[in-house]
Each structure stands twice: as C-alpha cells, then as structure tokens.
Amino acid sequence: xxxILDVIIAKYNYWIYITLMMIGLFGVIAKNNLVKKIxxxxxxxxxxxxxxxxxxxxxxxxxxxxMHDHGAHGPIQAVDYINPLPHVLMLTxxxxxxxxxxxxxxxxxxxxxxxxxxxxxxxxxxxxxS
Amino acid sequence: MTDHLPAFIVAVPLLTAFLxxxxxxxxxxxxxxxxxxxxxxxxxxxxGLLLEVLGSxxxxxxxxxxxxxxxxxxxxxxxxxxxxAAISVSAFIHxxxxxPAVKLQFQDxxxxxxxxxxxxxxxxxxxxxxxxxxxxxxxxxxxxxTAYALIAMGEQRAALSSLNYVFMGTVGACxxxxxxxxxxxxxxxxxxxxxxxxxxxxxxxxxxQVAFVITMVGLWLKMAFFPLHGWLPNAYSHxxxxxxxxxxxxxxxxxxxxxxxxxxxxFGPAYSFQKxxxxxxxxxxxxxxxxxxxxxxxxxxxxxxMLTYVILVEVGxxxxxxxxxxxxxxxxxxxxxxxDVFMTLGAFMAVGNLLYRLPGCSFGELRDVxxxxxxxxxxxxxxxxxxxxVPPTCGFFxxxxxxxxxxxxxxxxxxxALIFSSLISVVLFFRVFEGAFFRxxxxxxxxxQPDHTMEEAxxxxxxxxxxxxxxxxxxxxxxxxxxxxxxxxxxxxxxF
Amino acid sequence: xxxxxxxxxxxxxxxxIWATGEFPDWxxxxxxxxxxxxxxxxxxxxxxxxxxxxxxxxxxxxxxxDTMFETTVIFAAGISCFMLLRLFGKERPETLxxxxxxxxxxxRVRRRKQSPEQLEEFEPMxxxxxxxxxILRTLCRFLIPFIQLFALYVIAHGHHSPGGGFQGGVILGxxxxxxxISQDMQSALKRIPERTLxxxxxxxxxxxxxxxxxxLVMGSNFLDYAALAGLFRVDPVxxxxxxxxxxxxxxxxxxxxxxxxxxxNLASEGRxxxxx
Numbered sequence: 001x002x003x004i005l006d007v008i009i010a011k012y013n014y015w016i017y018i019t020l021m022m023i024g025l026f027g028v029i030a031k032n033n034l035v036k037k038i039x040x041x042x043x044x045x046x047x048x049x050x051x052x053x054x055x056x057x058x059x060x061x062x063x064x065x066x067m068h069d070h071g072a073h074g075p076i077q078a079v080d081y082i083n084p085l086p087h088v089l090m091l092t093x094x095x096x097x098x099x100x101x102x103x104x105x106x107x108x109x110x111x112x113x114x115x116x117x118x119x120x121x122x123x124x125x126x127x128x129x130s
Numbered sequence: 131m132t133d134h135l136p137a138f139i140v141a142v143p144l145l146t147a148f149l150x151x152x153x154x155x156x157x158x159x160x161x162x163x164x165x166x167x168x169x170x171x172x173x174x175x176x177x178g179l180l181l182e183v184l185g186s187x188x189x190x191x192x193x194x195x196x197x198x199x200x201x202x203x204x205x206x207x208x209x210x211x212x213x214x215a216a217i218s219v220s221a222f223i224h225x226x227x228x229x230p231a232v233k234l235q236f237q238d239x240x241x242x243x244x245x246x247x248x249x250x251x252x253x254x255x256x257x258x259x260x261x262x263x264x265x266x267x268x269x270x271x272x273x274x275x276t277a278y279a280l281i282a283m284g285e286q287r288a289a290l291s292s293l294n295y296v297f298m299g300t301v302g303a304c305x306x307x308x309x310x311x312x313x314x315x316x317x318x319x320x321x322x323x324x325x326x327x328x329x330x331x332x333x334x335x336x337x338x339q340v341a342f343v344i345t346m347v348g349l350w351l352k353m354a355f356f357p358l359h360g361w362l363p364n365a366y367s368h369x370x371x372x373x374x375x376x377x378x379x380x381x382x383x384x385x386x387x388x389x390x391x392x393x394x395x396x397f398g399p400a401y402s403f404q405k406x407x408x409x410x411x412x413x414x415x416x417x418x419x420x421x422x423x424x425x426x427x428x429x430x431x432x433x434x435x436m437l438t439y440v441i442l443v444e445v446g447x448x449x450x451x452x453x454x455x456x457x458x459x460x461x462x463x464x465x466x467x468x469x470d471v472f473m474t475l476g477a478f479m480a481v482g483n484l485l486y487r488l489p490g491c492s493f494g495e496l497r498d499v500x501x502x503x504x505x506x507x508x509x510x511x512x513x514x515x516x517x518x519x520v521p522p523t524c525g526f527f528x529x530x531x532x533x534x535x536x537x538x539x540x541x542x543x544x545x546x547a548l549i550f551s552s553l554i555s556v557v558l559f560f561r562v563f564e565g566a567f568f569r570x571x572x573x574x575x576x577x578x579q580p581d582h583t584m585e586e587a588x589x590x591x592x593x594x595x596x597x598x599x600x601x602x603x604x605x606x607x608x609x610x611x612x613x614x615x616x617x618x619x620x621x622x623x624x625x626f
Numbered sequence: 627x628x629x630x631x632x633x634x635x636x637x638x639x640x641x642x643i644w645a646t647g648e649f650p651d652w653x654x655x656x657x658x659x660x661x662x663x664x665x666x667x668x669x670x671x672x673x674x675x676x677x678x679x680x681x682x683x684x685x686x687x688x689x690x691x692d693t694m695f696e697t698t699v700i701f702a703a704g705i706s707c708f709m710l711l712r713l714f715g716k717e718r719p720e721t722l723x724x725x726x727x728x729x730x731x732x733x734r735v736r737r738r739k740q741s742p743e744q745l746e747e748f749e750p751m752x753x754x755x756x757x758x759x760x761i762l763r764t765l766c767r768f769l770i771p772f773i774q775l776f777a778l779y780v781i782a783h784g785h786h787s788p789g790g791g792f793q794g795g796v797i798l799g800x801x802x803x804x805x806x807i808s809q810d811m812q813s814a815l816k817r818i819p820e821r822t823l824x825x826x827x828x829x830x831x832x833x834x835x836x837x838x839x840x841x842l843v844m845g846s847n848f849l850d851y852a853a854l855a856g857l858f859r860v861d862p863v864x865x866x867x868x869x870x871x872x873x874x875x876x877x878x879x880x881x882x883x884x885x886x887x888x889x890x891n892l893a894s895e896g897r898x899x900x901x902x
Contacts, residue, residue, distance in 0.1 A: 010651035015643060022639040028297050029631035041300050048304055048311065055315045058660055059653035064680035065787065066672050076672070078665035079655050084680040085664045086314075088689060089264055091681075091792060092696045093307065096271045099703030102888045103278050104296045106707040109895055110282065110289040123290060137838075137848035144698065145835050151705060152828040155821050193691040195850035199663050202691045242709035249702050256695065268695045272702055279706030289710075315649055318662030328662075340645035 013054040021047035034111060034118045038104045045097040049090045056086035135182065136191035136204040138175040139214060140256045143168050147248035154241010161244045162229050168248065169225050172255065173218040180211035184615060190261070198261075199324040205261030209464065209620040212612075213258045213387045216471045217380055220598075221251040227479055227594040228372035230587075231486055235370060236283065243283065247376060250276040254384045263310045263396070264320045266388065267303065270352070273384070274299045277377050281369040291364035298351055298361040305348030312341035313396075322396050329397060333405055342397055342406065346389070353385035355449050356419030359442050363426075367435040371482035374434070379474035382441060383467050386448045390464065393452075399624045403455045413541050416450025419443070420547040424554040433491040433562055434481050437474075440517060440558070443551050444470050450544050451532045457625040459535025464617045466528035469516070469605055473525060476513035476598040480506050483587040483595060493565045500567040502585045505592045507566060509599040514559035516602045519552050524605035531613075675866040677785045685790065686870040690849045694834050696792075697877050701831045704884030708824070711896030724748040766808035773801040781878045785867065791874035795830075795881025802882070803889045811894060820890070820898060823883045830880025834873045841869075 024047055027040020064084040066076055108118060115123045146168025153160045183189055183206055191204040206214070225247075236243045253273030260266050278299070282292035314320060316337050317328040332338050347358070354362035366378050393402040403409050420443050427439035448470070451463035483506035484491050484499065500507050516523035519530075529548065536545040586592060605612070650657030667680050667688060677683040685693050725732050727747050774797075781794030806814035818826075838849040846853030851869025852862035860868065890898055 011646055011649065013652045014646040014649060018639055018642045018646070021642075022635045025301065025638065026631055026635045028301060029634060030628045034293060037297055041297060044301065045304055048308055051308070052311055054652060055311070055649075055657070055659050057653045058655040061655070063788070064668055066668065066678040066680065076669050078660075078668045081668045081680065083660045083664045084667050084684050085320075086659070087681050088684045088692075089320075091685060092264075092268055092692055095696045095792060096268065096699050099275055099699045100271070100296065100300055102703045102892070103275055103706045103710075104293065105892055106710045106888075107278070107282055107289050107293040107296060109892065110710055111293060113895065114289060127287060134842055134848070137842060141835060141839055141842070141848060144694075145832065145839065148701075148828045148832045148835070152825060155824055191847070193848050193850075194687060194689075195847045195852060196688050200666055201688055238714045239709050239712065242705045245705055246702065246709065249698065252698075262692075265689075265692055265695075268692050268699065272695055272699050275699060275702050275706060279702075279710055282710055312645065315657070315659050318658035318660070318664070320663075335648055337645045337648040340641055343641070 014051070017047050017051040017054065020050065032120050034108050034120060038101065038108060041104065042097065042101055045093070045100070049093055049097070052086040052090045052093070056083035058082050134191075135175045135179045136189065136206060136259060137193070139172055139179065139218070139259060140252060142171045142175065143248050143252040143255065147245045147252060150248060151241045151245035154239070154244065158240050161240050162225075165244050165248055166222075166225055169218065169222045169251065172251075173215075173222045176211075176214040176218040176255075179206060180208070180215045183208055183211045199319045199321045202265050203261045203321060203323075204259050205323065206259060207620055208616045210258045210387065210391070212464075212468055212616050213384065214255060216468055217251065217254050217258060217384065220379060220471055220475050221376065223594045223598060224376050224475065224479070227591050228375065228482070230590055231370075231372040231482060234486075235372070243280070246276045246280055247373075250280065250376065251380075254380055257384055258387060261322045262320055263313065263322055263325065263392075267307050267310060270303055270306070270388075273381065274303060274352075277381060280373040280377065281365050283373065284368045284370045286368060287364065288368040288370075291361070291368045295361045295365040298358070302348045302351030302358075305344045305351065307348075309341045309345030309348060312337055312344070316341070322391070325396050326398055329401065333401055339406065342402070343408075345392060349385055349389045349392070350449075353382045353389070353445055353449075354442060355445055356415060356422060356442065359419070359423075359445075362442065363435060363438040366438040366441070367432070371434070371478070371485045375475065375478035375482050378438070378441060378478050379471050382445055383448075383471050383474075386445065386452075386463075386467055389449070390452060390467075394620075394622060399455075399622050403453075409453045409455050410541075412453040413450050413539075413544055416446045416453065417543045417547040419446030420450065420544075420551045424551040427558055428554060431492050431494075433484070433493065433496065434478075436558060436562075437477050437481065440477070440555065441474060443555075444474070444517075446551075447529075447532060447548070450547075451535055454535045454539040454541055454544065455625070456535055456538050457621055458531050458538055460621050460625060461613055461617050462528050462531030462533075462535050464620070465531060465609065465613060468612070469524040469528050469602075472598055472601055472605065473513055473516050476509060476595065476602060477517070479591075479595045479598060480510035480513065483591050486587045486591060487585050493562065496562065496566045498566070500563075502583070503587065504584070505586055506595060507563075509595045511559075511563065512599040512602055514555075514563075516606075518555045518559065522606045523602050524609055525602075527606055527609040527613075674863065675870065676863045677867050677870060679785055679787065681788070682784050682790050682870065682874075686873050687851065687866055690838075690870075690873065693873070693877070694831075694838065694849070697831050697834055697880050700884050701827055701880055704827055704887045707888045707891045711891040712898075713896045763808055766804055770801045770805055773804070774798060777801065777878075777882075781874055782871075784874055785871070791877025792881055794874075795878040796885060798878065798882040799885030799889075802886050806886075806889065806893070811890060811898065814886075815890070815898065818886065820887075823887050823890075826883035827880050827887060830876045830878070830883060833876030833879065837869060837872050837876070 021044055024040045024044030028037050031037050031040060061080055061082045064081040112118055115126055117123060146165055150161050150165050153164060188207040193202045232243060250273055253269045256269035257266050278292050278296050282289045313325055316332060317325055319325055319328060351358045366374050423439050423442035423446055427436050430436040448463045448466050451459045481491055488495055516525035519525045533545060533548055667684050671680045671683045672678055675683045675687050723732055723734050777794045777797035780789035780797060781791055784790030802814055841850045841853040842848050844853035851866045854869050855862045855865035858865055858868050
C-alpha cells in the first residue's frame, strides 16, 4: 500500500497530463461539432505543454532568474533554479498552439459561411445531396 | 562566404517572404520577381552546399555561435543535401510556373499567398537541414500552418478538407512533440547527434520504446501512411491547382526524409531494426497501403483526385522500402524520394496546366485534350511513364532497387504489391490517355470534326513543365551516379 | 465512431501511462533533463549573455533560432487568417447603415439613394451594431493607456523578470483589441489601419531575422549577437544582451500586430466593419 502511494505521489503529474491529453484526443476524434473538435485539439496541445512544464520542476528550486544584485549569494548553483529549457520550449509550443487555433477558427468561420452549420454530419449530408 | 551557406538556405527565403508580404501592399507587381530572386538564391545555396558536402564530407553549422547540445546546430550530409536541393529547385520551378495561375485566381491577395508559399518552402528547407529535434517541430508547424491556409483557398469543399487536415496534422505534430518530450525527459538533450549518443545506453528502456512508437505514428500521420491517410485525398484534390502542385510533391516526401533521419541518425539502425522487431509489421502495412492506394486510385473518375491516391501508393513504396532493412531497399527508398518529388511535381503541374484551360479534370472533361494541349499532355505522358516505371525514366531505377530489396529481404508480399501497383498504374494512366486521345479519333470517324485549334497554357507554364519532364529522364540516366555518390555514403555500414 | 475513438484513446493512454513508470519522479533534481544540458544555461547565463533571466537568454540567444521561427509561426497564422477571411468590398449589402457622429443616432439608407457619405458628420457602419455602455467605454478608455504602459514594461524588463517580447506583445495587442470591443472596430482601425498592421507584422519579424542577417554581414554566424559588439561599441557579452533586447522588440511588434490582425478578421468575418 505504501509503495503504491509512493508511486502515485511521485508520478501523478504524468497521469494527469495523460488523462487531459486523452480527453482532448477523444474530442478531436469523436465529437461531431467542428468547434468542439477545435476545443479538443486545444486541450490536447495544452496537455503536452503541461507535461513539458512539469518535467522542468525541481524540488526546492525557484524560478530561473539568477540572483545577482548584491553579490552575497556565492557561486550560482543549478539546483537552486528550475530547469529553464522546458519553459522556453513550451513558450514556443504555446505560440504554435495559438496560431493553429487561429487558423482553425478562421477555417471554421469559412465552413460556417459556406454550409450554414458546424455539425459535421449535417455538412456531409449537404455534400452528399449536391 | 561559403561557410555560411547553411544559414542562407533558410534565412533568404524567410526574409524574402516578409518582404513579399509587405510588397503585396505597396508594389504588387514586384512580388513575383523578388520571390523569384529569393528562391533562386536559396536554390543556388542548396546546390552549392550539396557540392561542398560531396567534396569534403558532412557540414555542421552553429546558429548563434553556440556549440551543439546547448545551441541549435545544422547538420548536412549528402542525404539532406540532396533533399534540400530537390526542394529548392522544385520550389523555384514551381514559382515560375505558378505565376500566371496565381495572378488569375488571387489577384486581390497576391502578397499573402506568395508570402505563405515562401514560408512553406522555408519550413520544409528548415526541417530538412536542422540537426535539432525540437527545431524540427517548430519548422514542421510553419510548413503545416501555411499548408492549411493555402489548401483552404480552393473552391467547394476546400475549407472543410483543410479543417480536417488541421485536426489530423496537429495530432500528428503533437505526437511527434510528445515523442521528443519523452526523449528529452530520459536523456536531457534535444540535439540529434547528442541524442543518438545517449540513446545507445538506453536501449532497454520502455519509455524510449514508447517515444519511438509515438514519434513514428506522428510522422506517419503527417506523411499520410496507411491507415492514417484519411486527410490527404480531400485536402490535395480540393486545393487550388497552383497550391497543390507545391504541397503535394514536397510535404509527404520531407516527412519521409524526417522518418529516415530520425530512425537512422537518432535511434540508430541497431535500435530501429533489430531491437524493436516492428519492421516486418511496418512492411506489411506498406503492402496494404500500396494495394489499397492502387485500388482506390482505380475507383476515381477525376485525374487530380486519382493522382492524390498515387501519392499514397508512393508513400507506401518509400516507407516499405525503408523498413525492408537492407541496403537495396534503403537505396530504393532514398532514390525514390528524390525521383518522386519531381514525378509528383510534373504530374500536378500538368494537371494545373489542364485546369488553367479546362473547367475541370474529370475523365469526361479531358476529351480531345491531346490536340488542344499537346505539350502539357506530352509531359504528363512522360511523368506517367516514370510513375509506372518504364526505363529510361527515373521511376524505373528506384523501383528496381525496391524490387531487389524485397527479394533480398524475402518480403514477397511487398514484391507482389510493387508489381501489382505498377500494373494498376498502367491501367490508370491508359484510361486517362485513352479518353484524352483515342476518343478524339473515333469522333473524327463519325464525321464529327473536332476543332484542332491549339489552346495550350501560357509559355510560362509550359516550359517549366517540359523542363521537369526532361529532368525525369535526366535523373534516370544519372541514377547510377546519384546512387554511388549521394545515396550509398549515408546508409550506415550496419546494412551490408 | 464514438466507440472506435474511445478504444483508440484508451489504448494510447494505457501505452503512455505504461511508459511513465521509468520517468524520474516529479521534481527530482537529479533527473536527466535537469543535469545534462540545462545547468549551463543557469550557471553561465550571467557570464555569457549578462541576462539574469535564464528563460529569456535561452529563448532569445541559446535557442534564438527556434524563437525566430516561433515569431514566424504567428506571422504565418496572421497572414493565413487575413488571406482566408478578408473580403475586399465584395458582397456589400443592399441597405447601408450610417451613424451620426455627434448624436450617435443611426439611419438606414437604401443603396445609391441619398447616401450621406459626403456629409462629414456621418460614418458608415453595419446593421449588427448596438449602442455601447457609457461606463464601459469610459472605463476602457482610461484603462488602455495603463495597459499599454505595462506592456512596454513587460517587453523592456524581460531581461530581469518574467516577461519579454511575446508576453508584452500580447498585452499590447490586447489593449487595442479591448479598444475594438469597447468602442467599435472602426475606431480601433482609425488608430492603426489594416495596412499599417500588416506592415508592422512584417517589420517585426524582419527585425528579428534582420538582426540575424546583420550578424552574418558582420562576419559571424547567423544570430550570433556577439558580432554586434563593434556596432554598438560594447563588449561582446553586453552586445548579446542588447541583441536579445533588439529581437524582443521585434517580437513584440510582430505579435501585437498579428494578434490584432487575427482578431479583426475573425471577429468581423473579414469585412472589417464594426466587429462582433
């Protein structure tokens, strides 16, 4: 029992991200409404961001801005600061996610203008008829 | 000067893209020549770099001056030197070719569409040249976002197909990113060479195994490998023809290149082929991809849509050939990658020429088109011969290596699929040409004089197409040299 | 489809969870991710780039090349939205609406009949426009300058605190989007016309890539800001810090312009009338 609890405490962050990601993936695959699919896609991307950010965490460390003002802190130790690299990578991924979201919404607007609906089955019905 | 060639390759089209977008608001008529200049410079640098690599071995370039695992590094050997040259040359040819059609269709948003085309090419070039796993993801997204937007400019169902592509493409790219994340959490680095070094000690790890699988699934989604191909036919066939002639030849091939790079140079041949033991399964998937693609192509009644299924077949060839896991198969896959860029380019350019004059390209609408547009159709015949695999066109040679590889590996399923799809493609193209040529004859017999006035597309669209068609023969003639100088050195010695 | 999707999701999730067993524990300071590459960024950032914020120095210098493309991604999204949605004078409706500027009264006019376009007190608008709340408008008018000031602070202070070009650019863009929401899109467009926005977006990304190219011209590698030392007359480490600031400003401009461009095109479906 103790062991299981230890595993849960040590790894629960990964499980949360996976759960979130699967919710998003399910939305993309199975939802009928195009905007809901777009929302699912966003959740999916956000989950990955969560994963990366959580791997940059170090216990007992602070944000990676080096204290330098008064010179009284001695040499800079990497263990005192969390890992900046995942944060940088995720800044990029966030921007990419926003851009994809923008383009996807623009496409959804275009689809809505053409078919007057955002339900995928109704659109496919219209295409079949024409 | 030549030290900085790798930086030029990406920076020049990138800056040109910004300039062209701004010029779209200021001096619209300058967009085309400026873009031409930018792509010309990029093509010149790519070819120069390839020659340099051929002369003196692989080149690395540190961006920002930081050494490898900390900064981002470019790594160029003959494999990506070849792909870079193919991308930039075909983009250059496409730029000249597409100008009349783009001007006709998108007069009011010229700067935007030209800028996006240049950004798309930049993304592909950057993906090919980079030696950093995360940098590849960013460039992949540039190429994808521009592709989504360009595809959605088509008529009819284009926006819906493109939105579908957005969902699939984003999931694919995110799987790749997740794979990179798994590699990063286990090794702590993002540089490909450094990853390869660190991964040799982690062969037994199941996290690495999962990283491998999800990276591959992500890349297969992006390259439309069976059964993850659902988005491709709609997206490419509804795209406007100037755009589909740019995206169709390049996107899937670059993804195949990325797969080869990741498998051979990040995970390493020992891991990808011996440790995991999934190569046989992948080859069987490729067999299904080739056969299903051929059958679905046979069911189409529209030339452009049929060609999109031909792309699926070609992806099956390359993935299958690569995963045969022997020297001949791999040679065939890499050579086919080069050939297929130009084959698909030629085919889609020919279709673009037809669509410039005709209302559509379903088989019924292609009647009598041989006499109307002899040059475009002639070039289409040449590309068709290459796709079927008739010597001396280049398609024959790569198919020959693939066949050899299948024989050596004892993968008779793949062998049969190759022969089957070649036969099917004979039927496919014969149907097209029969409709376009012979039916005109029967009309004549029935005293139904068709008008033989030529209605060829503008010279600017015909000459580049003929150049590509001639290039297919040239690539075939020089294929022995290409194999010995470019392809052979990059296949690891593990494959004898 | 639902069942198939559920199965796929279940299998993928199970595989991913199966792999997490080997991951280092959460917050483990000894995990490979924390000991291989990243310590150098923390320990050397001050000495090599004179930027105490390691995220900024990694973002704009060590991995500045990624960030250049990150800016390009958002620029590409901006042009994409513009290209997909923008309508140029097509599909104009039969009846036009005009607003009397002084009183805020709206009149509806049939096309080509007694159009008040000559009169300076009227401005064209769309039918969906509704009069706005006075409190909201006034409050937003007061808020916007402070938001913009804060945005400039975030861009400029990115070296020493969380912030930088992206964050500042987004805040700057948000202030103008707030203007478009609280007033209407026309008054936001009067401040920054569409053409200027497009130019600014292109300018911002060009500043970034141009800085890189400048380093190339100065005889160093692409984006190696140390090459700018001669130009700024400072030592190479200080030049890196200045180079980072230069590209952050470029990023800020590009992100601001692109965000507004995306909003304008999405909110008005490309007609750029009153929006929402």
